[in-house]
Amino acid sequence: MKLEFNLPGKLIAALLLAFVLGGCQVFTETQSRSEVMGTGDLGLIIERASGSVLVINTSRHEVLGRIDGLGDLSHASVVYSRDARYGYVFGRDGGLTKVDLLSQSVVDRVIQSGNSIGGAISQDGRYVAVSNYEPGGVKVFDSQTLELVAEIPATYTSGEGQVGQSKTVGLVDAPGNLFVFSLFEAGEIWILDMSDDSAEVTRFEAGESPYDALITPDGRYYIAGLFGEDGLSLLDLWNPAQGVTEILPGYGKGEQKLPVYKMPHLEGWAIADGRAFVPAVGHHQVLVADMNDWSLVDRIPVQGQPVFVMASPDNRQIWVSFAHPNNDVVQVIDSQTRDIVRTLEPGSAVLHMEFTPRGEEVWVSARDSNRVTVYNTRTLEPVATINAEKPSGIFFTSRAHALGL
Template identity: 75%
Template sequence: MTKLMCRIVMMIAVAALVGCQALQSQQPLPLRGTGDLGLIIERATGSVLVVDHTERDVLGRVEGLGDLSHASVVYSRDARYGYVFGRDGGLTKVDLLTMTIANRVIQSGNSIGGAISQDGRYVAVSNYEPGGVNIFDSETLETVLEIPASYVNAQGEQDQSKTVGLVDAPGNHFVFSLFEAGEIWTVDMMATPPEITRFDAGKEPYDSLITPDGRYYIAGLFGEDGLSMMDLWHPEQGAKTILPGYGKGEQRLPVYKMPHLEGWAIADGQAFVPAVGRHEVLVADMKDWNMVQRIPVQGQPVFVMSSPDNRQIWVSFAHPKNNVVQVIDSQSREIIRTLEPGQSVLHMEFTPRGEEVWVSSRDSNRITVYNTRTLEEVTTLPAQKPSGIFFTNRAHALGL
């Protein structure tokens, strides 16, 4: 090759490199952390908003996530990726920094939520149709394990149960409930192969929670008054019923929306739990799990959530009284404020240290931000039929 040809080739290479750099500089990625970011579900449009709760700002929208009419989110350990569980069985991995879909799979016909393992390696999805739990590699979304929720029904036939209340637990476990089967299953992902253990529970567990220390798994029961609780430190003891017969002798109201136990409240050694089909928040002493009080509220509670400092309990409600939020003082156990964030309140999320709470109002197409000290509105943000709000601090909490 002549010197002239070498010079021409070099000039072309340099020009190409400069051109690539110029193209990249037009759309630079911001250099920032993800600790104050989050995702908000826009349930009617199959999209999520990427938000910044420090600046109280919407950074962008990611579309193409399918049916999000009932959706939830968990986060990778580095809080860069959000895993969105859609109602259509879709599992979507969203990159918060590039605001794009990193990966997406359709893993069932109808799913109801999921969890990420303690070590961050596995993402598990809970399914209504065909039932069971599917577990995926969090990096690639390749299938690791399929767990059919098989049981013998009342007719003595083999059947499949809906699975609900899926959470992560210490020791790299997953725990979930079977609605029709009335069982609680644990999955040990440290074992080779993963080890599944079954326990009898109460009638029709519909949702569940795990205490912040990961010790107690508690499933709400739709088929009877009470909750089914397992001590995960002593799983050999099985599940026992707590708060049995809390509505005995009373007429049960029509249930317009099932309560969610995920955001349940623990404050000053007390557990605040929504009562199914009643206008009450139940208070249980966590020493013996006996009920100590019923707090009358204005409707059927859906979310009963404590602020990070445990001083306040925020309660949202089912239709038709779902346009308000009531705030309970955890010490006096009295309602201290009734707020009106908008039409059809669906979800609440506290900022990590609890100075503010974000509230979604589906039919008002907005998010309302409140100061938790003054209980006054700080700002509102536009959103398209918003529902779930999920901040990235969930990446570092059990059961969220």
């Protein structure tokens, strides 16, 4: 039996048009969904020689793109917005650049000084602060617009009565919308309060020539390393009225110091199992301090002068990188036994290490080998390599949700 349908021509045309448009709509929605990407497993790798950064996906071990035009990145660092979409890149030339990880583009860029050395983002994400060498001081910017909000010159009076402007180092964010930083020439630690419009500064005397600093993961202790003496300066931010106290005094007393080829980076201190693992300045040692009273409890001999001493997220491993001329290896220390369990060779001129948020992998940059090697932290074997042009700092977006990073 044959069925026949006699539909008007206009109705047939309308049905065909609806089918075509419907098909286009489905395609467009599918395409849009495929382009949507979260930022939780993204990060940036600094390419120091070319003034660029790579946008990478940590789960896929993949380079998503390159962002150029960021200036002098010979000593660069990155912090992230609260939503982990935007990275703020601090360049050595005083440049502060806001980049969009999703569009892989520069959002805004300002040259805010002649020479800068890193920065931080406030607890509430509203402010980005930059630490400067020339002229010495800290500048604070609106994180949305990069408009200048506050300028804090690091002025001080020397013992001879001369007024100077000090290099600022060790800038970190602290709870309460505070920024804390150290003054190299002045030998001081300052707290900058950005909880209101006053931008009030509180000053503390510290030891001789603080060169870098860190804040403990709970935001309580700010600790500055001292280049001018064997020891460190500690400020309890819960009880700042107590002032600065000295910890690990004289850890190198009676020992001959070696030439210091590269200053340790205290941001990479390892805090594990109630102990602090500290790079010793001018010694082939990692110092171990009891955080209950900050007494020195052990010295771990290592193969060179340590630069980064970093704990895995589970605190079971301590990864150590080194200064020239022994900077082609990384040593892994068991945090319980304090034994070196493996010496790895990621490439020539290892500069930086970064753990994935849950610690299953660590990414290690080797500048002169033009690559980043990814290691499995359980097997200590390489699982991937990423090509990069003179890579240095590696910064994952998980830093957006941690103090002091």
